[in-house]
Amino acid sequence: MFSIKGFFYLLFVVVAVASVAGTGGEYVNGVEGIKAGSVPPPGLYTRNYVVFYSADSLAGPDGGKLPVGFNADVSAVVSRLIFITKYKFMGADYGFDITLPLVRTSLSIDAMALDETRTGFGNILIEPIILSWHFKRADLSAAVGVFFKTGNFSAQHPASPGKDYATTMFTLGGTIYLDESRKTTLSILSRYETHGTSGATRISPGNDFHFEFGLGHTFGRFTDVGIAGYGAWQVDADSGAISGRGVRDRVMAIGPEISTVLPKAGLLLSIRVLKEFNAIDRSEGWIAVTTLTHRF
Numbered sequence: 001m002f003s004i005k006g007f008f009y010l011l012f013v014v015v016a017v018a019s020v021a022g023t024g025g026e027y028v029n030g031v032e033g034i035k036a037g038s039v040p041p042p043g044l045y046t047r048n049y050v051v052f053y054s055a056d057s058l059a060g061p062d063g064g065k066l067p068v069g070f071n072a073d074v075s076a077v078v079s080r081l082i083f084i085t086k087y088k089f090m091g092a093d094y095g096f097d098i099t100l101p102l103v104r105t106s107l108s109i110d111a112m113a114l115d116e117t118r119t120g121f122g123n124i125l126i127e128p129i130i131l132s133w134h135f136k137r138a139d140l141s142a143a144v145g146v147f148f149k150t151g152n153f154s155a156q157h158p159a160s161p162g163k164d165y166a167t168t169m170f171t172l173g174g175t176i177y178l179d180e181s182r183k184t185t186l187s188i189l190s191r192y193e194t195h196g197t198s199g200a201t202r203i204s205p206g207n208d209f210h211f212e213f214g215l216g217h218t219f220g221r222f223t224d225v226g227i228a229g230y231g232a233w234q235v236d237a238d239s240g241a242i243s244g245r246g247v248r249d250r251v252m253a254i255g256p257e258i259s260t261v262l263p264k265a266g267l268l269l270s271i272r273v274l275k276e277f278n279a280i281d282r283s284e285g286w287i288a289v290t291t292l293t294h295r296f
Contacts, residue, residue, distance in 0.1 A: 033228030034214035036189035037173030038139040039132030049078040055285025069110025092131035103161035118159040120152030143171040155200035165196035222261035229254035268293040
């Protein structure tokens, strides 16, 4: 017999599926970590992220696991081109970048008889303004960017890699060097997203706040070891087709990171694995990120 409790389970599952299929935050938590608040010196860089996210738990409005047979696996290869110029603005180095994600999502929910896999490009991010300041014991950074509605999207496919709306993202971060030798660092990188309205669902996702942190120590000349993590909150409720629910997404994560410079190749390699916890109204799993940065 279909119960009221079962109805609400399915209601929140539907909302979670809507989140995958074109609503919710654009920024992928966990792709930055130790020294995340620092921007490199002037130059041309490529940064490639290999991301894998897996979750078999879907949290409800009270944080409890919903018994709906949920499973999601997302893998992505994200290419980012960064140009930090020698031009100064308010004492900061000025730069800009463009990011293009290729995403594969497998999503299954037994309660909805849903089982599908979709592959394609996500929305392109262009940041026309990146500012970075460098001091003896600290680095600061700020940026403004837009996720354009360019990704592959279909309202009939919840695992679509693209979002059906544009998002504006504001960034502010910093890295503090905790000792004179600049070997021990604490960094925080915050993001604030404002979203447009989905043309397919007529849902306007609530604004999101994200922060990523890293605490690390440099061993030798080139290797950083430490812990990284993130927190993300939906600042205000969605509006439109599912307005009035009053539930706001939340999740946190923490885990180890190691990064090292390969000087002869001109490469920076970093690896981090983070476990999520304290989720509300969204999936809860773990994420592994490998980042390779090259300076031309």
